[in-house]
Amino acid sequence: DIQMTQSPPSLSASLGDKVTITCQASQNINKYIAWYQQKPGKAPRQLIRYTSTLVSGTPSRFSGSGSGRDYSFSISNVESEDIASYYCLQYDNLPWTFGGGTKLELK
Amino acid sequence: QVQLQQSGTELVKPASSVKISCKASGYTFTSNYMHWIRQQPGNGLEWIGWIYPGNGNTKYNQKFDGKATLTADKSSSTAYMQLSSLTSEDSAVYFCARWAGYFDYWGQGVMVTVSS
Numbered sequence: 001d002i003q004m005t006q007s008p009p010s011l012s013a014s015l016g017d018k019v020t021i022t023c024q025a026s027q028n029i030n031k032y033i034a035w036y037q038q039k040p041g042k043a044p045r046q047l048i049r050y051t052s053t054l055v056s057g058t059p060s061r062f063s064g065s066g067s068g069r070d071y072s073f074s075i076s077n078v079e080s081e082d083i084a085s086y087y088c089l090q091y092d093n094l095p096w097t098f099g100g101g102t103k104l105e106l107k
Numbered sequence: 108q109v110q111l112q113q114s115g116t117e118l119v120k121p122a123s124s125v126k127i128s129c130k131a132s133g134y135t136f137t138s139n140y141m142h143w144i145r146q147q148p149g150n151g152l153e154w155i156g157w158i159y160p161g162n163g164n165t166k167y168n169q170k171f172d173g174k175a176t177l178t179a180d181k182s183s184s185t186a187y188m189q190l191s192s193l194t195s196e197d198s199a200v201y202f203c204a205r206w207a208g209y210f211d212y213w214g215q216g217v218m219v220t221v222s223s
Contacts, residue, residue: 034209036152043202043213044144044152055209087152095168096154 002026002090006099012107013078020074021102023088028068032092035064035073039084048073080106109133111203113214119193119221126189127217129203136184137161140206143177143188146216147199157206158186193221 003026013019023033031051036044046055048064051071061076075082083106088099114128129141143155156167160179167175174197176189190197198221204210 036210043204043216044210045213046210049209055211089152089154094166095156095170098152098154101151 001095002029002093002097004088004090004097004099006088006102008102009100010103010105012105014107015078015080017078017107018074018076019078019104020072021086021088022070022072023066023090023099025069025071025090027093029071029090029092031067032090033064033066033071034089034091035062036087036089037082037084038087044087075104078104109205109212111205111212111214113201113203113217115217117217117219119219120223121194121221123193124189124191125193125219126187127201127219129186129188129214131184131186131205134205136179137181141177141179141186142204142206142210143175144202144204145199146202147196155188155201160184160186190219193219195221197221 005024007022033051035048036046038044047058047062052064064073086102090097110132112130117125119125137160140157140159142157145153154168155171155175158165158177158179165177178187200216200218202216203214205212
């Protein structure tokens with residue numbers, strides 16, 4: 001199975017900050033990485049697919065990049081509604097595997 | 108509009124089985140893969156597997172082989188997941204999610220609690 005090492009596990013930011021989360025895969029995943037946002041008690045919501053493509057409805061302050069084994073996800077100008085947990089998912093190889101998550105909190 | 112409506116909270120005994128459902132509406136049920144994802148309390152997400160309702164084909168995370176069985180009823184546009192030989196480790200929230208090149212719609216989740 002491909003391991004997805006996500007960091008940091010938690011992140012504290014002020015409104016308006018830029019934050020970055022990384023995921024490193026245990027092998028090349030050919031850009032097949034997606035990023036999800038999850039708020040407490042809710043289902044995850046997909047924000048980005050195939051490394052950097054924003055899905056419908058995702059605000060432009062969210063972005064993704066990377067290749068090979070190394071990927072990152074950023075939020076520029078953090079807003080209060082962005083306070084949530086974030087997960088990466090590799091869907092290049094079965095079984096699909098998620099990163100461990102990053103909890104974004106307000107400073 | 109597309110909706111995935113999951114069944115309600117389950118409290119089940121160890122060693123028993125449970126079958127949870129995911130009723131789809133607002134689209135052609137047989138045209139999209141349906142995935143299942145587990146979230147244990149306070150933990151992250153795990154991919155369980157998928158079913159293609161059009162032909163019943165399934166693919167499982169090997170970790171869930173023998174634990175989860177995915178089925179689909181085309182007549183009622185409902186996907187099911189049966190979990191067997193339940194232990195406390197199976198206590199979790201289980202989500203169904205439609206794949207359209209990405210997970211565009213999710214069910215609300217079913218909390219399964221395994222306790223005697």
